[in-house]
Amino acid sequence: MLTGCGQERLLNLQPVPSYWSAHSFASNEYSDQEVPVQQKNQFLQTCLQKKTVSLPKSYRTLQSFGIFFTLNDLEIAPFPTEIVYLAQGDQMYLACRSPKTQELRVHPVKASEHPWVRLTENPDQIALQAPVSVPLTEEQQDQHVSVNQAMSADNEFAKDLKPFHMFQLPMAGQLLFVMTESGQEHIIRNIPLSSLHQQGEFYLVSRRQIDGSTSRSLTFSRDGWDMADRQIMTADKFTRIKTKQHSLPKTLPVNQTVPFVTLQGIKKERVAEEKILSIRYQPVYRPVKEYQIEDEPTRGVTAYFHPTMRAFEKAKLSEMVILPNKLSRAITEELKAVTLEEPQGTRSPFSYMTLLEYGNTQTFNVYLKKRANKTDLYLQDQRTKKSARLSGELARQVSEKLAEP
Known part of the structure; x- marks a missing residue:
């Protein structure tokens, strides 16, 4: 090898197939059985390809997988790379989503090179362009508030509150929960949308501490995969928290902030504090820092x-x-x-x-x-x-x- 006269990029990190495992995903669970090596290698090879297309306006979902880095003593990834096979007519696609960028990359593929997936003849469905509300009965709302009521180790009483919102979610983009206080906006939850978990639910939780103070927190989960609460408002024993729920549209508008609850801290019959909690859907994911959350390493x-x-x-x-x-x-x-x-x-x-x-x-x-x-x-x-x-x-x-x- 001769010494070069110009500069060249030597950095080129790539997945090594033997360091990864792949598992099929169905009914909100990963299979215990690892997929064959040839299939896993094809996933990784396809996801590295530079040729991508836009997500089809209508398609049918064929099969879903997750790819996991398995040298877990060295690096533990909280989420896998998501793999979803889609089809529009006779054309098959493989969609990859990296947990690093949350970008959904859609690759056109030949069905003959992916024989483990059957090109079904079910009709194509028009893709969701924004989150759509799932109607819930009063009985479902009542059942919701009766579930998570328990005394925890620190004597904290938790109670789920109505209403309980459920939405069908698109494959791409993000949900932002926005808190407005004194005219200032803060992002308290940034939810990257998932190819695998396409139903989400959110609601408020009331907590009472043994010192008499109370709080309200926001909970969001996808298909039963719970995510951490975010505290919105706290009040001492001399203050009560009053909430006013706002109705949400059946379909969330794109790139618009929609209020769904106003919270007030009432002290001596006067409003001592007021916050508005809103939701916003953005079809293209962009990194956002969540408010008052300590930076993770x-x-x-x-x-x-x-x-x-x-x-x-x-x-x-x-x-x-x-x-x-x-x-x-x-x-x-x-x-x-x-x-x-x-x-x-x-x-x-x-x-x-x-x-x-x-x-x-x-x-x-x-x-x-x-x-x-x-x-x-x-x-x-x-x-x-x-x-x-x-x-x-x-x-x-x-x-x-x-x-x-």
């Missing part, structure tokens, strides 16, 4: 140095050096634009470096060349055999981490 890329491939694949943490987030990010940034060079020196005691992010990996052979005042560090991509040398300061910091006892 950023799930960025992580660099693992390991003596053998088996050490990484078996998640033998005691045999590996795991770089801090800042140093791992510095390596990935540098690998986005490098001058290719032939590796020099000898293989390090940590002969491999694997970058891992959201289940996607890239493994490099590691070479060290010690000089009088510094050590050069070369990385050679296992797939392409292309290699580059890390810059001096970055190589020094990485070498120091590898030398630590």
Whole structure:
């Protein structure tokens, strides 16, 4: 390999099929039985393809799956990559949704290359363009409020409140729950819509503490997959919370904020506090930070140095050096634009470096060349055999981490 004169991108993280498992999804559950290797590999290969089309305006759903990264001691993804087969007439599609971006990517595929899915002849259904309310009877509303009433460990009494809203949801986009207080809007829940869970429900929960204080919280769940509450208003024992429910339209308008409850804190018969809780459907998902929620640790890329491939694949943490987030990010940034060079020196005691992010990996052979005042560090991509040398300061910091006892 010759040293190049221009710069090239060496960073290219991809899923390694043997690190992933796939399971079929039906009746809101994943099957215990893993799908065959050929089928799983086809999922991963198709989801990587760049050719995509818009979601058809009408289609029928054929079969659904989830793909899970299985080296869970190294990285635990809370949600799988969603896989859904769709058809419009005789044309089959495979839709992929990554838990990282929440983007729904629709790939046209040939049915002959996916023989495990049967191209049914059921009529196509017009795709939902916005969430649609599911009518509930009074009996269903009464049953709802009787379910979640229990004394918890901290003597907190929880009571579900009516009304209980249920919606059929589109495959793409997001639901935002918006709290307006003193003219300021805050997003308290950001719900990415799912290809697999297409029915959602939400309602308020009243809680009474042993000190006499009360609170109101918002609960949202999809097909029985519960999600955490968000507290909206709290009141001391001298204040009562008054709620006024607003009717919601049968179909939520697109990109519009629709109020559904006004909450007031009443103290000495005067309004001490007022908040309006609204809902908004956006057909294109955009990342949004939720109000007053502590930032979760950023799930960025992580660099693992390991003596053998088996050490990484078996998640033998005691045999590996795991770089801090800042140093791992510095390596990935540098690998986005490098001058290719032939590796020099000898293989390090940590002969491999694997970058891992959201289940996607890239493994490099590691070479060290010690000089009088510094050590050069070369990385050679296992797939392409292309290699580059890390810059001096970055190589020094990485070498120091590898030398630590």
